[in-house]
Every structure is written in structure tokens, then in C-alpha cells.
């Protein structure tokens with residue numbers, strides 16, 4: 299993100315000066331700012347020219363586009379004649395502009411001064427970002443919140459996305475509400491009926507998946523999303539809204555209910571009665587936390603404790619149902635320790651080869667780095683040349699921007715490559731000897747350690763383990779198809 303852009307906009311005074319025949323302002327400003335870019339060696343990839351002159355952001359399409367791009371983090375900075383050109387509307391607009399710059403950390407460069415939001419001592423920037431007094435800002439914020447709260451109290455749905463079961467509609471201006479999506483509403487009713495007749499969220503999710511009634515975005519229902527639906531008052535025709543001052547507001551919505559208020563209340567009652575599902579100490583007991591992942595879905599494997607002491611590791615995602623089979627923790631421990639023994643043999647046998655390999659890798663990386671640095675230097679040169687071509691009118695501004703963009707892309711690609719090489723060099727953690735020491739330590743101490751110590755030991759030698767097992771064990775079968783893909787450090 300080393301690209302910069304230019305924002306050009308006429309002030310009212312400029313317009314009057316032009317009327318007196320003092321020449322075209324935007325062209326002059328453009329020249330000045332391009333010159334600034336050249337002096338500071340900045341790559342300009344876009345120029346926003348505001349042709350219409352309106353005070354509010356709504357009346358300034360280029361400003362809207364630029365704010366969007368800034369929010370997306372496209373630029374390191376914006377070049378502008380004076381800071382006032384960015385925002386001179388009402389205070390809300392100023393707040394919006396200030397916030398976009400502050401939150402994305404985008405610099406503002408004028409011919410006189412650079413304002414850096416990342417520098418907290420840059421008081422002028424700070425002043426800009428507040429623009430108005432804090433008090434004013436607070437009033438506006440309060441007014442906006444009050445407006446939203448009032449809208450909710452009137453029963454409007456102001457969320458961005460409609461909840462499952464509904465779509466957003468706006469029957470008249472200022473009225474935002476929901477209408478029922480019939481098939482989805484049918485699924486909602488089924489969820490509540492199952493829940494209130496004793497089924498849990500897990501069973502409900504499994505049933506829906508089995509019937510091929512699927513959620514909007516995910517491939518399958520997961521218990522957590524079912525639970526969210528079961529406890530959302532929106533389905534009983536209510537709108538819920540949280541505020542700091544008044545806590546939770548529950549208003550009658552304008553939208554039609556899918557279930558009755560009684561059903562919703564019963565559902566809340568049932569939630570209160572259900573004991574928490576996760577026993578305490580759950581995560582600390584699981585010493586494979588952050589290490590053992592399901593090869594099928596990529597999520598972490600969970601530990602399921604058992605009364606008789608044989609804890610299992612399993613993937614609880616519905617998408618892995620029937621595809622990923624659980625194992626006892628004991629079996630996994632054995633497999634991991636076996637893999638560690640094997641890894642040690644491997645390391646001992648090829649210590650020298652590994653070391654040669656490392657040296658070779660380092661040299662290759664060094665050569666590559668030199669090559670890239672040379673190429674970067676060349677591009678830097680071309681960048682400077684572009685300015686000359688622009689000044690001597692060989693290039694039009696459009697061609698200049700186009701070429702600048704291409705060069706900038708090339709520079710960024712090379713810099714990324716350079717970063718990757720650097721990263722790899724740093725990631726080459728333990729030497730073979732260090733590895734051997736740690737692996738031996740784990741072998742000697744693992745079984746007697748506490749869960750917490752076990753987790754630390756594993757993390758010292760292993761980056762990640764992928765778990766694969768598709769067949770259930772039975773008393774006739776001797777070997778399991780458990781396979782662990784271990785990424786050693």
C-alpha cells in the first residue's frame with residue numbers, strides 16, 4: 299500500500315477567480331501536486347477531479363469514491379491543495395471524512411505540510427480529525443443513536459442483513475421492515491417445534507441437514523446458528539435493540555411474526571433450564587488445543603471427556619459427520635510419540651544433509667534477494683523518468699497515471715516477494731541439533747506431564763497436526779486407519 303492519490307476540487311473563490319479570467323484552477327493545482335509527488339518520490343495511481351462543486355459529500359461523487367477507496371485501504375496518502383478542500387460541509391460530513399482518514403491511517407499531504415494520523419503528536423491532524431469540538435461530535439453521535447433507537451421503537455428493522463426467514467422491504471420511505479420468505483419460515487417453525495418438544499440444537503441441525511433444508515451462506519446448519527435462531531425475538535414479531543443507557547429495548551416490530559410470543563418465551567425458559575454443555579476445565583484438559591486439526595474441514599478437534607477416563611478427540615462439525623471418526627486421546631498420544639521417535643531417527647541420519655541443504659537454501663535466498671533489489675532500483679528509475687515525460691508533454695496525464703499504476707504494481711509484487719524470502723529465512727527455526735534435544739525432552743517427559751505442560755511441549759516441536767480417520771474400530775479389527783500428518787518445527 300504505497301500508492302497515493304490526488305484530490306482536486308475548486309473552492310468558491312477559485313470559481314470566482316476563473317470567472318475573472320484567471321485561468322483554469324484544477325489544471326494548475328494538478329501540476330503543483332504532481333510536482334509535490336515527484337519531489338517526495340510518491341507514486342500517484344489516481345486523480346479524483348471534482349467537477350461539480352457541492353458542499354455536502356452527497357453532492358460530491360468523486361469524494362464519495364475516494365472515501366470508499368480510503369476505507370478499503372488503497373492509499374498511503376492523499377495529496378490535496380489545502381486540508382479544507384477535503385471537507386467543508388456540515389459537521390456530520392466533516393466527521394465522516396475525518397473518521398475515514400483516521401481509521402485507515404491515511405496521510406494527508408499538502409504543499410505546505412504532511413498530516414499523519416499515525417503520529418499522535420501531530421496535533422494539527424488531531425484537530426482536523428475532530429474538526430469540530432468534542433462536544434459537537436458527541437451531540438451528533440447521540441442524535442444519530444437516538445434516531446436509530448427511535449426508528450427501532452417504531453418497529454423498523456435497521457440491520458444490514460435480514461435474518462433467516464425474512465427478506466428486507468421498504469414499503470414506504472422511512473419504513474424499513476421485513477417480509478416472510480415462506481420456505482424459510484417453515485424451517486423456523488420446525489426448529490421451534492422440535493426444540494419445544496425436547497430436541498437439542500444439535501439434533502435440530504442434523505435433522506435440517508438431512509432434509510436438505512440449508513442455511514443461506516454456510517453449507518450446513520451448525521448447532522450454534524440454530525441456537526441463535528431459537529433465542530431471537532424477531533421471530534415472535536419483536537425488534538430487539540441494545541443501548542448503553544436503557545439496556546435492551548424490545549419493541550413490537552412492523553414485520554409479521556413466524557412463531558407465537560408464547561413459543562418464544564417457552565424457548566427462552568428452556569434455555570435457562572439446560573445446564574451449560576461445556577464442563578469447566580474443558581480447554582485446559584485438551585492439550586491438543588491449537589495443534590490438532592481435522593483434515594476434512596480444517597477446524598480444531600475437540601476433546602470429549604468420558605466418565606471412565608477414556609477421553610476422545612473428535613470433530614464436532616456437522617459437515618464431518620460420518621466422515622471423520624473419533625479416536626481416544628491415548629491412541630493419538632501413542633501415534634504422536636511414535637512420530638517423534640521416527641523424526642529423531644530421520645534427523646540423526648541426515649543431520650549433515652540437512653545442514654548442507656540449509657546452507658544451500660541461504661545462498662539461493664541471498665542471490666534471489668540481490669536480483670529483486672536490482673529490479674526494484676530499476677523500477678524506481680523508471681518512476682522518476684515518468685515525471686520527466688509528463689513535464690515535457692510526451693505523456694498525457696492519463697498515460698502517466700496508467701504507467702505509474704503499472705510500475706507501482708510491479709514494485710509491490712517485488713516487495714512482496716522480498717518479504718516472503720525474508721519471512722522464510724526467519725521461519726527456519728530450530729537447527730537439527732536443537733530439534734533433537736527438544737524431541738528427546740518431549741519423549742522423556744510427556745507422559746508424566748500436566749495437560750498444560752503437555753501443550754507447551756507439543757507446541758515447542760510441532761506446528762500443526764492434521765487428523766484423519768474414517769473407519770470405526772470394532773473388536774474384530776486390529777488396526778485403525780488413524781493417520782496424523784505432523785508438521786514439525
Ligand SMILES: [Zn+2]
Nearest residue numbers: 592595613618
Ligand atoms: Zn472436521
